[in-house]
Amino acid sequence: MNFQSALIFISAMNLKELAHNLGLSQTTVSRALNGYPEVSEATRRKVHEAAEAHNYRPSVRAKSLATGRSMTIAHVVPVSSQHEMVNPIFSDFIAGAGEEYSRAGYDLLLSVVPDSEQDKMYRDLVTRQAVDGLIVQAPTLTDNRIPLLHELNIPFVVHGRSSGVLSDYNWLDVNNRRAFERATSLLLDLGHRRIALLNGLATLDFAHRRSDGYKRALLERGVAVDPDLIAHEEMTENYGYEVARKMLATSNPPTAFLVSSIIPAIGVRRAVKDAGFEFGRDVSIVIHDDDLSYFRNIGDVPLFTAVRSSVRDAGKRAAAMLIEIIRQRQEGQKDHPPMQTLMEAELTIGQSTGPLPVPTSTTHT
Template identity: 70%
Template sequence: MNLKELSEKLGLSQTTVSRALNGYPEVREATRQKVLEAAKAHNYAPNTRAKTLATGRAMTIGHVLPVSKKHEMVNPIFADFIAGAGEIYSDNGYDLLLSVVDDEKEEASYRKLVSRGAVDGVIVHGPKVNDRRIALLQELGVPFVVHGRSSDVAADYSWVDVNNTRAFERATTFLLDLGHRRIALLNGLADMDFATRRGAGYVAALESRGVPVTPELMFHEEMTEHYGYETCKAALAMAMPPTAFVVSSIIPAIGIRRAIAEAGLQMGRDVSVVIHDDALSYFSNDGDVPAFTAVRSSVREAGRRVAQGLISMIQGAGDGVHQEMLEAALTVGQSTGPAPALREVLQQEG
């Protein structure tokens, strides 16, 4: 079915139907819903080229990913984010343009995308503290939403972020309530903004209980399984090893579990582990009793929220700035238990 046939079925002009399908604000909401329902019922899909000509838009969202020897953004977390964002793109007739570039070519890539009119908007991934990309995109005048936030940026900009500080304060407090005092933090790279906020939550929880902050128990690196394994192995060999770990992702936590088992210890009994970012398609932590205690936040849902916020901005809905804070929920699994000393006291009392 083409636009003319759909218009005739609805008894509306082709212009009205086209504007309703493309989100123009002057179309009455009742008319828009009528058109959308009819389009769905008759499997109508507008021609992409015709839609581009009609709207003056590229109907494309840009993602620029810097890849360096130090940090690789293309990972399972990114895949889940794109899966969520892709659902929203598909529902709204947008395509995705992915540019993977060297770090030093990132700024030029943004400038090229905008000057060519190749994208209607951009999603920014992996913001760093005082991220320069925000000022650049504001200078270029292209709509954008940041997945995360950037500390020390005074300008008002659009973002969707999880409350990292509160999530890690809650995770650390949970371990403190179990009697743990030697708690290690396995965080992401130190210049990433999420890692700064998660570290602040960890420190705040310790300080609120009068527990000394021990720098030797705070680790920063790219979040791989190998990082989790090697770091946990070294930590357990300390003269005073940690009895618990707070971990920035399920991926390094899998390495931690391996190191604990190799040391002849049992996770949840001898060493406790709380993780973040456990709701990933290929690293599931589901089950009646999850393997890991976690502060859960769906990356796929974040992708949906970021994409929807950006499309709303492109279509002129709202006040032009989209900011949304997501909260993480604590789910207790098999990876946590009382600190060994507290367990002994409880057993004696029992």
């Protein structure tokens, strides 16, 4: 094994040598390996065996130059300038997408950039011809990456939507509005009226849609929206803790929290307990659960009542969608309508919700 591998490296077999060894032309060898029909089965077999024996694999460098395809898809993940943080859902999203990519023979190019430099990076990746397609994550309310990529004329899929962008584009999203409307209604049904919303960054489109669902549900029941009960921030545990702590310390504290991710929800739970309240009794929590692999909200009765939608599954589907779009483009089919998928979140009841505690809906200091 050692010996063989060493040989393999030293010879660094390329197509020319392989063809020479076989007494065949490069054309024939290339065709045999790529499954073209104009090669006899006997020859193809011989070629495959030789390739195997020499551990030959075509150079992606040469291949992509010759074919004009890089067989690479990029994800550009922004590092927040605020907290130097990477959104923790990315690892699961990428795990899902990566599965599809490797199945289809694509490589994943991951570009980690400060959020201010995103546009430049997208433009770069395309003009350098580094990728065949892109995934756009965490779109803002009117995201300029979408028109940019349209201009650059490269296949792309948006994970989420951008309300301010009117042109058509390919996207895959969760029905955030409905999910949060349902979650809010659930809390209202339980008698809660002081319901806090701990949302993601206000610039992000999904946060807006979630607010929307929340507000709709409140207004439908005639409950006024209290801006003091709405927070927008990056979804860290500390954020959940601090915001909940402050809100619970007010004279008219919320009796329920709607939290955009399980991570800040952990912080909220901590704040609730620290304040001497009983979780799921005095104070209820409903979360949006991305079904993160390292933080599963499961069990007979899961810890949190949640609207759930697997971000890993989203990654997988978005990737499949993009691969299909690239395929269509390569077949020269230009007139396909955009692909758009809306997924519904599923509501699960956990330990974190209960009816509004007896005394009354508001406690006076």
